[in-house]
Amino acid sequence: MPNPYPANSVGQVAPEVYQFDEPLELSCGRTLNQYELVVETYGQLNSDKSNAVLICHALSGHHHAAGYHAPGDTKPGWWDHYIGPGKAIDTDHFFVVALNNLGGCHGSTGPRSNNPDTGKIWGKGFPPLRVRDWVSSQARLADHLGIDCWAAVVGGSLGGMNAMRWALEYPDRVRHCVVIASAMKLSAQNIAFNEIARRAIKSDREYHDGEFLEHDTIPRDGLALARMIGHVTYLSDELMGVRFGRELRSGTFQPGLEAPVEFQVESYLRHQGDRFAQEFDANTYLLMTKILDYFDLAREYGDDPVQAFAHATCHFLVISFSSDWRFSPARSREIVDALIAANRDVSYATIESNMGHDAFLLPNDRYERVFRAYMMRVAQDTQAPAARSAQR
Amino acid sequence: MPNPYPANSVGQVAPEVYQFDEPLELSCGRTLNQYELVVETYGQLNSDKSNAVLICHALSGHHHAAGYHAPGDTKPGWWDHYIGPGKAIDTDHFFVVALNNLGGCHGSTGPRSNNPDTGKIWGKGFPPLRVRDWVSSQARLADHLGIDCWAAVVGGSLGGMNAMRWALEYPDRVRHCVVIASAMKLSAQNIAFNEIARRAIKSDREYHDGEFLEHDTIPRDGLALARMIGHVTYLSDELMGVRFGRELRSGTFQPGLEAPVEFQVESYLRHQGDRFAQEFDANTYLLMTKILDYFDLAREYGDDPVQAFAHATCHFLVISFSSDWRFSPARSREIVDALIAANRDVSYATIESNMGHDAFLLPNDRYERVFRAYMMRVAQDTQAPAARSAQR
Numbered sequence: 001m002p003n004p005y006p007a008n009s010v011g012q013v014a015p016e017v018y019q020f021d022e023p024l025e026l027s028c029g030r031t032l033n034q035y036e037l038v039v040e041t042y043g044q045l046n047s048d049k050s051n052a053v054l055i056c057h058a059l060s061g062h063h064h065a066a067g068y069h070a071p072g073d074t075k076p077g078w079w080d081h082y083i084g085p086g087k088a089i090d091t092d093h094f095f096v097v098a099l100n101n102l103g104g105c106h107g108s109t110g111p112r113s114n115n116p117d118t119g120k121i122w123g124k125g126f127p128p129l130r131v132r133d134w135v136s137s138q139a140r141l142a143d144h145l146g147i148d149c150w151a152a153v154v155g156g157s158l159g160g161m162n163a164m165r166w167a168l169e170y171p172d173r174v175r176h177c178v179v180i181a182s183a184m185k186l187s188a189q190n191i192a193f194n195e196i197a198r199r200a201i202k203s204d205r206e207y208h209d210g211e212f213l214e215h216d217t218i219p220r221d222g223l224a225l226a227r228m229i230g231h232v233t234y235l236s237d238e239l240m241g242v243r244f245g246r247e248l249r250s251g252t253f254q255p256g257l258e259a260p261v262e263f264q265v266e267s268y269l270r271h272q273g274d275r276f277a278q279e280f281d282a283n284t285y286l287l288m289t290k291i292l293d294y295f296d297l298a299r300e301y302g303d304d305p306v307q308a309f310a311h312a313t314c315h316f317l318v319i320s321f322s323s324d325w326r327f328s329p330a331r332s333r334e335i336v337d338a339l340i341a342a343n344r345d346v347s348y349a350t351i352e353s354n355m356g357h358d359a360f361l362l363p364n365d366r367y368e369r370v371f372r373a374y375m376m377r378v379a380q381d382t383q384a385p386a387a388r389s390a391q392r
Numbered sequence: 393m394p395n396p397y398p399a400n401s402v403g404q405v406a407p408e409v410y411q412f413d414e415p416l417e418l419s420c421g422r423t424l425n426q427y428e429l430v431v432e433t434y435g436q437l438n439s440d441k442s443n444a445v446l447i448c449h450a451l452s453g454h455h456h457a458a459g460y461h462a463p464g465d466t467k468p469g470w471w472d473h474y475i476g477p478g479k480a481i482d483t484d485h486f487f488v489v490a491l492n493n494l495g496g497c498h499g500s501t502g503p504r505s506n507n508p509d510t511g512k513i514w515g516k517g518f519p520p521l522r523v524r525d526w527v528s529s530q531a532r533l534a535d536h537l538g539i540d541c542w543a544a545v546v547g548g549s550l551g552g553m554n555a556m557r558w559a560l561e562y563p564d565r566v567r568h569c570v571v572i573a574s575a576m577k578l579s580a581q582n583i584a585f586n587e588i589a590r591r592a593i594k595s596d597r598e599y600h601d602g603e604f605l606e607h608d609t610i611p612r613d614g615l616a617l618a619r620m621i622g623h624v625t626y627l628s629d630e631l632m633g634v635r636f637g638r639e640l641r642s643g644t645f646q647p648g649l650e651a652p653v654e655f656q657v658e659s660y661l662r663h664q665g666d667r668f669a670q671e672f673d674a675n676t677y678l679l680m681t682k683i684l685d686y687f688d689l690a691r692e693y694g695d696d697p698v699q700a701f702a703h704a705t706c707h708f709l710v711i712s713f714s715s716d717w718r719f720s721p722a723r724s725r726e727i728v729d730a731l732i733a734a735n736r737d738v739s740y741a742t743i744e745s746n747m748g749h750d751a752f753l754l755p756n757d758r759y760e761r762v763f764r765a766y767m768m769r770v771a772q773d774t775q776a777p778a779a780r781s782a783q784r
Contacts, residue, residue, distance in 0.1 A: 192632065
């Protein structure tokens with residue numbers, strides 16, 4: 001049978017569910033007695049298990065980062081542009097691990113799961129999480145896979161925060177940390193947009209104070225609004241101008257006619273919002289945006305990122321995008337400045353792009369080259385562990 | 393009795409309602425058989441009626457632009473910083489006219505008014521308006537006041553669009569046009585934010601397809617959300633950082649505690665949204681944002697702003713603010729470039745400010761000086777009509 005997938009694709013993949021029965025103490029003080037993580041892996045783990053790369057997803061991401069679930073699939077995983085044979089994260093070199101984070105709604109234990117203690121759906125009662133709880137659960141996953149040390153932990157946006165937290169919490173288990181379109185903490189404006197999105201969900205009458213599944217409904221309008229707000233902030237003004245401008249989808253401006261006018265951009269946004277509302281869980285959205293708001297890399301290091309990064313030992317690659325106003329290049333430079341002041345090894349690139357925050361997901365030649373070049377260095381470290389030790 | 397108001401205030405003012413009984417043909421093809429406009433005036437109209445300045449308000453503005461309604465008032469009119477004796481728009485020189493636009497919810501005929509043809513509230517049935525309809529109704533107001541030609545038509549944001557439309561529609565009736573923090577048309581991003589705000593209102597179940605007043609309710613949550621979205625976009629990221637940062641209003645990040653954290657910025661936005669929802673009419677909000685979206689200065693001039701401004705004969709002052717990302721300086725420079733190409737007289741200033749779009753309402757020394765210097769020139773024209781004619 002001929003290969004129905006592109007040659008540089010990881011091809012057909014299948015998620016696996018791992019069950020963890022050892023209780024996980026959470027930062028909020030509560031304990032998850034058991035939990036499941038849904039995971040995809042691409043490439044082969046080498047004999048000394050030194051070539052594993054962890055992919056940390058962003059707000060609405062999940063475990064399906066590359067490849068296809070079935071021959072008919074038109075849409076590959078969310079980071080398929082950058083994961084595959086010959087791609088930046090080259091699956092000919094690396095064993096790539098992608099998971100849906102705890103609290104997610106794509107198969108890992110989260111608000112949509114059953115609480116084994118009550119037999120009921122967790123819903124809004126799911127414990128509040130921090131990024132560090134993801135790191136703890138991901139460390140258990142690494143243990144399970146026999147991975148003592150990640151060749152690299154890689155993430156964009158919220159995933160970049162996850163990657164940085166790994167570097168601080170388990171310095172001996174991360175050799176490289178790749179932080180893309182991220183920040184050490186959100187700005188007030190970012191928190192404001194998240195709060196508006198949360199309020200949109202909560203003020204939808206179908207939200208039922210978080211117990212919408214028990215009422216056999218979902219807060220569709222609220223979730224769609226939340227997504228629309230997010231989506232506008234992930235794009236740049238310029239890109240929206242190029243893509244939609246003031247083109248009409250229907251109606252006319254002809255004087256004397258009262259035909260309602262709809263701009264292309266309105267129809268596009270509505271479509272995005274409605275599609276998201278069908279797929280995503282409202283309680284997960286509330287949970288994830290709070291995790292994003294609460295993340296503050298240096299909080300317990302005297303609010304000093306230099307002190308924080310003094311705990312890291314890995315090498316860093318930091319990438320930002322010129323038109324990203326949600327996680328602007330200035331936020332990435334703060335990371336880089338702190339790393340330099342902490343005497344850490346860091347490479348940094350700002351990529352010219354008009355794609356806004358979404359640029360980290362999209363094809364971009366310069367981004368791809370910088371990313372690939374760095375990951376080749378990571379692969380060389382992997383192939384020559386003796387040389388690597390000598391460098392330290 | 394001592395004057396209870398600041399010396400540079402216009403003091404106590406009272407709105408007046410003007411009724412217009414001559415039918416007004418609207419750009420949608422429908423006709424308003426009669427309408428009322430609520431108006432405030434400050435200063436004295438001079439004998440040759442050459443010193444009148446029209447103030448055009450923005451999205452959520454109204455007729456109360458300066459002074460106080462009663463001695464106990466803690467809050468003066470919305471542009472009190474710039475209208476008053478000795479201020480940029482100096483009421484010792486000018487007769488200032490401020491009105492609530494047609495379609496508004498502060499006393500002029502709008503969705504909250506009774507439709508005399510049906511005896512019922514207009515509600516969502518109020519005719520869709522364009523900026524040019526405001527200009528027509530304002531021209532009737534000028535006729536009523538005996539003002540043949542405005543010394544200046546002045547407006548910020550949507551009000552700036554209104555002022556520019558005056559300059560094109562009635563070139564003989566405008567000597568100076570002051571356009572602050574405005575644009576010749578909205579960008580796709582701007583339209584997107586407006587559409588999200590509209591969707592927030594319409595998906596509130598209390599909206600009742602626009603007939604909320606008949607149901608004795610208002611779409612409070614939707615309106616609050618709409619305002620919150622607008623408000624974030626009127627402020628700059630920097631200002632929000634300075635004002636709120638990541639300061640907490642309640643809760644704690646202490647590990648092991650599940651106390652819900654609320655950031656200052658969240659509480660502030662909620663307060664702004666809730667207050668607005670108590671005052672503003674949802675149908676007016678929908679109407680006004682559509683007027684904003686549909687405005688396109690050059691649409692009927694072959695999409696060529698240079699052709700459009702060829703119809704203007706007045707002098708222009710254009711002002712923008714460095715941190716305004718909703719109506720950025722680039723949008724103002726487009727206006728200025730078109731005016732220069734059309735061989736019009738234009739002065740332009742970008743004011744350094746971290747206040748975002750809201751800067752046009754707020755005290756700023758440099759803005760005040762530029763604005764005042766220009767208005768002194770307008771006043772000189774007014775005092776020497778013979779000299780003015782000679783300049784033309």
